[in-house]
Amino acid sequence: MIQADANLIRQALDEADIVPLTMSLVQITGDRSWLDRIAPHIRGAWDYMQSVPDALAAEIRQALAAEIEKGGEARLANPDQDTLQHMLGVAVGAQVSAEYIPLIIEQIGFQPSAKMPQETRQAAPRSDISAIIIGAGASGVCASIRFRQAGIPHVIFEKNEDVGGTWFENRYPGCAVDTPNHFYQYSFEPNNDWPNYYSRRESINDYIGAVARKHDVRAAVRFRTEVVSARYDEQRAMWQVQVRTNQGLETHEANILVTAVGQLNRPAIPPIPGLEDFRGTHIHTAAWHDGIDIRNKRVALIGTGASAIQVGPAMVNDVAELKILQRSAPWVVRSPNIHRLVTDGKKWALKELPFYAQWYRFQLFWGFADGLFPALKIDPNWNDDNRSINAWNARLREGMVRYIERELEGRPDLIEKAVPDYPPYGKRVLADCGWYKMLRRDHVQLIDDQIERIVPEGIRLVGGEVVAVDVIVFATGFHAAKMLWPMEIAGRGGVTIRDVWGDDNPRAYLGMTARDFPNLFVLYGPNTGLGHGGSAIFLAECQVNFVTMCIDMMRSRQAREFEVRREVADAYQTTMDEELKGLVWSHPAVRSWYKNKSGRIVINQPWRLIDYWNATRAPNPDDYELS
Numbered sequence: 001m002i003q004a005d006a007n008l009i010r011q012a013l014d015e016a017d018i019v020p021l022t023m024s025l026v027q028i029t030g031d032r033s034w035l036d037r038i039a040p041h042i043r044g045a046w047d048y049m050q051s052v053p054d055a056l057a058a059e060i061r062q063a064l065a066a067e068i069e070k071g072g073e074a075r076l077a078n079p080d081q082d083t084l085q086h087m088l089g090v091a092v093g094a095q096v097s098a099e100y101i102p103l104i105i106e107q108i109g110f111q112p113s114a115k116m117p118q119e120t121r122q123a124a125p126r127s128d129i130s131a132i133i134i135g136a137g138a139s140g141v142c143a144s145i146r147f148r149q150a151g152i153p154h155v156i157f158e159k160n161e162d163v164g165g166t167w168f169e170n171r172y173p174g175c176a177v178d179t180p181n182h183f184y185q186y187s188f189e190p191n192n193d194w195p196n197y198y199s200r201r202e203s204i205n206d207y208i209g210a211v212a213r214k215h216d217v218r219a220a221v222r223f224r225t226e227v228v229s230a231r232y233d234e235q236r237a238m239w240q241v242q243v244r245t246n247q248g249l250e251t252h253e254a255n256i257l258v259t260a261v262g263q264l265n266r267p268a269i270p271p272i273p274g275l276e277d278f279r280g281t282h283i284h285t286a287a288w289h290d291g292i293d294i295r296n297k298r299v300a301l302i303g304t305g306a307s308a309i310q311v312g313p314a315m316v317n318d319v320a321e322l323k324i325l326q327r328s329a330p331w332v333v334r335s336p337n338i339h340r341l342v343t344d345g346k347k348w349a350l351k352e353l354p355f356y357a358q359w360y361r362f363q364l365f366w367g368f369a370d371g372l373f374p375a376l377k378i379d380p381n382w383n384d385d386n387r388s389i390n391a392w393n394a395r396l397r398e399g400m401v402r403y404i405e406r407e408l409e410g411r412p413d414l415i416e417k418a419v420p421d422y423p424p425y426g427k428r429v430l431a432d433c434g435w436y437k438m439l440r441r442d443h444v445q446l447i448d449d450q451i452e453r454i455v456p457e458g459i460r461l462v463g464g465e466v467v468a469v470d471v472i473v474f475a476t477g478f479h480a481a482k483m484l485w486p487m488e489i490a491g492r493g494g495v496t497i498r499d500v501w502g503d504d505n506p507r508a509y510l511g512m513t514a515r516d517f518p519n520l521f522v523l524y525g526p527n528t529g530l531g532h533g534g535s536a537i538f539l540a541e542c543q544v545n546f547v548t549m550c551i552d553m554m555r556s557r558q559a560r561e562f563e564v565r566r567e568v569a570d571a572y573q574t575t576m577d578e579e580l581k582g583l584v585w586s587h588p589a590v591r592s593w594y595k596n597k598s599g600r601i602v603i604n605q606p607w608r609l610i611d612y613w614n615a616t617r618a619p620n621p622d623d624y625e626l627s
């Protein structure tokens with residue numbers, strides 16, 4: 001069954017996590033009694049939530065070693081539904097409802113997905129319906145692979161000189177994925193060779209590049225080509241797309257327009273007065289380049305969100321002073337694996353030990369996604385002075401505060417500033433990559449007085465103090481709510497996206513299709529962000545599947561035009577807005593970029609991953625007008 005050096009096998013069994021090892025053992029031997037033996041010791045999906053006694057763990061490892069030596073076929077390769085459900089529940093110490101089984105089988109890789117290609121092949125075009133995809137990031141690459149498989153001729157316009165999108169662009173020190181990597185990957189291209197549990201941007205960019213190479217995506221891409229505008233020609237049911245290249249402007253046409261530009265594509269520098277007078281250098285994290293020199297400089301870091309908490313600890317050793325300007329404190333949680341390398345033994349287990357990788361991925365899926373969802377629901381009878389929203393949320397909060405207090409022990413001044421004044425999950429919860437240890441350093445100052453203006457020598461605070469600095473790093477996020485900007489997109493009757501969405505009120509059915517914009521599909525559009533966890537690549541796969549099936553529906557009905565029914569889109573919006581009101585992001589104590597100026601959540605979806613996965617399995621023909 002398995003060929004490997006005995007030492008490597010021993011090392012792998014020692015290093016690999018005990019729960020997925022047990023699940024492997026059960027599937028290889030068919031002996032379910034192991035499940036009963038470990039079940040009482042598992043309280044959650046993460047490895048640190050199990051307390052399998054050492055003697056039992058040693059027995060499991062020994063039994064597996066013996067099986068590997070013996071070789072032979074696995075006796076429980078395809079467990080029936082009930083057995084699989086029972087195993088899933090044991091693996092994460094929770095009830096896993098049967099509704100998850102089809103998703104888990106497809107997404108976690110228990111069986112190869114029928115939806116996505118395992119190998120590169122190009123289907124002959126099955127009709128003259130063609131598509132333009134804007135952007136060759138994780139979503140655009142996924143769309144190209146699937147369109148190719150479905151025989152949909154397409155071109156991708158990409159403003160950069162290579163694929164990768166956000167991972168190509170973001171080069172600030174410390175930039176890495178903050179979703180567990182073995183889950184943050186295409187389900188159809190699992191990578192068991194990730195160097196880290198949370199790999200650096202270069203590794204993720206390389207991965208997307210390698211997937212693109214394997215599926216020959218670059219052949220469909222026009223690089224250094226930025227889409228400026230798109231206009232729908234109603235007579236011909238065609239999108240006319242204007243692009244800018246270094247040769248000037250060009251116009252291209254296709255029936256279908258798919259935007260795959262994401263929400264986090266246009267860096268936002270807040271309109272703080274006086275920036276033009278600043279004598280030093282300033283940079284946005286998303287625009288970082290090699291020319292920025294922070295060594296031995298006095299640096300101000302504005303913002304304490306996902307980018308800031310990575311760039312701060314990564315810069316701290318190089319700078320003379322680091323002044324952190326905090327508007328609101330983030331929830332930053334213990335993350336033991338954040339800097340750890342995946343050991344060779346563990347990589348071997350992921351690659352070679354039957355079923356191990358699937359179980360490991362399932363644990364990540366559960367621990368990092370829907371398993372958390374109940375903690376986000378506002379309990380209307382819960383009253384905790386804006387600190388938490390339900391009993392589970394309160395327990396999580398206690399653990400998070402305890403962690404902050406431990407990390408900042410002896411520094412009550414810092415603890416007071418660092419504990420957020422809103423419930424956990426109100427904003428993205430961040431994995432600690434050295435944030436609190438950085439705050440304790442002598443040359444670091446956490447400033448929570450607010451910024452009044454920028455002056456030639458630095459930043460003047462509302463209290464009057466001037467923070468003198470040489471470099472200002474803006475880790476201040478993106479123009480997320482102004483989706484699709486700065487492209488100008490005009491639909492039926494010349495109505496533009498900005499006419500309909502304004503600056504910050506985007507709306508789309510399932511986040512993808514909008515009335516008056518026939519044949520337009522938006523990937524990672526309005527209310528699709530995953531606020532409780534999950535992976536943006538999972539989201540991309542759901543949406544790309546859906547779009548492909550919509551185009552299939554057009555082809556099978558020989559339709560030229562596809563448009564969501566107004567009443568369907570409106571009803572969806574009403575239901576979604578109601579759902580959102582019951583979730584933590586809407587809590588009055590939370591101020592975040594998830595909300596637009598009028599307080600409506602426009603970024604996140606209120607659904608569990610399973611709900612969105614089900615909703616995007618196939619379009620409902622009754623939802624659309626086809627002609």
Ligand code: NAP
Nearest residue numbers: 176177178270303304305306307308327328428475476477
């Ligand atoms: P962000 O999380 O929105 O953080 C922006 C920060 O800037 C916040 O602390 C915000 O304060 C502050 N800010 C904004 N305007 C300000 C102003 N006028 N004055 C003072 N402070 C101001 O942005 P981000 O860190 O770039 O992250 C955005 C998203 O990108 C993340 O949620 C995540 O989805 C993604 N991301 C992912 C990774 C990863 O996977 N590793 C890394 C980075 C980013 P308030 O909190 O008070 O609003």
